[in-house]
Amino acid sequence: MLKAVKVRIYPTQEQFITLAKHFGCTRWLWNHSLAVMTETYKTTGKGLSGLTMKKRIPALKVEHEWLKECYSQCLQQSVLNLGQAFVNFFEGRAKYPNFKSKHHRQSVQFPQNVTVVSDSAIKFPGLLGLVAAKVHRLIEGTLKTVTVSKNPDGKFFASLLIEDGKLSPKSSREGSAIGIDLGLTDFAITSDGSKYANPRHLKKHERNLKRKQRKLSRRKKGSNNCNKARIKVAKVQGKISRVREDFHHKLSRKIVNKNQVIVVEDLAVKNMVKNHNLAKAISDVGWGQFCTMLKYKAEFEGKVYLEIGRFFPSSHLCSKTLLPLEKMDLSVRSFICPHCQERHDRDINAAINIRNEGLRIWASGSGVTALGRNVRPKGGRLKSTLSPGYCD
Template identity: 40%
Template sequence: MRKSYRYRIYPTKSQRSVLDQNLELCRQVYNDTLALRKDAYETDGKSISLYETNSILVTWKSDRPELKQVYSQVLQNVQVRVDLAFKAFFRRVKNGEEPGYPRFKGKGRYDSLTYKQLGFGIKDGKLHLSKIGDIKIKLHRPIEGKIKTCTIRRMPTGKWFACFSVEIEDTPLPPWKDSAVVGIDVGLASFATLSNGETIANPRFFREEEHELARVQRKLSKAPKGTPERKKALKVVERVHERISNRRTDFAHQISRRLVDQFGFIAFEDLNIQNMLKNHNLAKSISDVAWNMLVKSTESKAAYAGSKVVLVDPRQTSQMCSRCGLIVKKDLSERVHSCPECGLTMDRDLNAAINILRLGLQSVGIKTVEAQVL
């Protein structure tokens, strides 16, 4: 099982300069590798493997001495990223999805370096990076498990972070009880409705900051290009975006932590967010709530805590009566489920959450469950 830890680091001015140079060199290697593979296929119909690009990298380092400033495994990882981009492209083509051919990185668009086990280490409150030196790091919590990789990332606001990928032992799943199960229906009116009747309000972080963001973006648009004023205004815009992102991420982590601590079995809808974003009337609101972030965060914590998370088909979960199974058609504007067959009347989101729990339990072989509704 893999787990990640993220810490703020504080490189000196000279170290920031070296890191920026490394990122620029990595960007160039990324683009050169992408061009090499693209040209080879278009010219000769030949596909170049990751192993072949690694061999060519040795020649590039001989012809361009500046590449030796970057730790060798970091450069190799750049070519791994290109290889993964092509694999994802061919997978999308095979599945009939919109493929999205790998794109070249513009200046300033490459923002992370990945070190493997031999290129870094932590000692005496410092993070040692090969060819960069010892960097102050804020270790606000201990790292558990065996560290496999370290990724150094530069944020748009100029902050730097170290992200460690750690390998830990798998946790055996403990038995869970009927009272520790829950189905969750996510929405826009409420962020989430639980099958036990609890609702979680939608915080609408982007909507709260929208006016402030518009104000600083107007100031940015008025600043002449290439001036210090524009650079300063851009940094303010990036800080607002970072604040929104941080609040949204913190919210998702807090909710997922509470769910995993409270329930041993959690069922979500398996939503296709990308298709839902095609609805331009709701796209901004859907992006703001970040349902996928909640699901992924819950899955990660559940795997570590020994809980179980399942995703179920969302079709008809809002239309089906949770008591008798009758399909009761209703528009999005209708917020109450009223069944003409059995007389059940309740909030439509609560009805959907109970259906999601039932489908989730059926997916693991349990046919019925007594819904505990507050």
């Protein structure tokens, strides 16, 4: 299986300059190739592959000598990634590739010739040499590629892609099943009655972020003081992102360790954030990142991750009688079922319905297997898609 380990690296001043050149060269080559490929398609109706653009790199080095300061395989990998981005676009898996900016996160990929020397150093090819690092995990397997990235707050990271040589574990039906209802008041409500409060990370740092952003707005654009203020804002935003990610990692690990089958809803977050009253709260809670963590952690453990259709009325069915309920306002958090005459917690009732619906679809043999995904469109017909690379 392929696994990725993200570690912090600490380049020296010389290595910082070298990495900056790598970022700039690969970014320029990406933008240049994207412009050429787009213009070619507009004029001829035929696109250019990443391999074709790769063969043009030697001619570009003659025309732009500063490209020679970048490790050659980083340049080649940049255009190959662009070619794959176009493949993903034409197959409907992604949007049209965008031009890269120097004002956001920067990255460069080393496809080979990188060695983890120890838990405190990584050896890169070219002028980088040995770079100080904090490798917090034992690297077992073959190192495939390494992606070096720089965040807007100035911190450097290296993402190590490792092939451990192990086969994906087979899924089993033995173990408990759990349904998860995601919300805003409580971040996650499970079918066993557990509730995990929403930490509201942005609200805790909002005052500090507001103060830093106000100072940034008063600085003259392009000045050194403006750049210093921008870094301070980026550090606060990076802190918010890290604490949110830490919360998602710990909670997803806890849920995966305790359960064999995990069922969640397929939420249309992009549509939900169009509600301007809830957009900030929905963006802060990070449902998409949490579900992604649940999915890949379940895959590594040989467990089952299912998503039921977003149009399944989990909040409008009684979990005991499965009979429909009248529509309730969001302020109603508990209700007495008119069918069974019992009081139900709205969120726990929805989580139980999510679990039961996921198990029903899985047991019905409708093409859904471990790590499958169930999407119920408006017509009500169930469409099932499997995650890439999964074999039953």
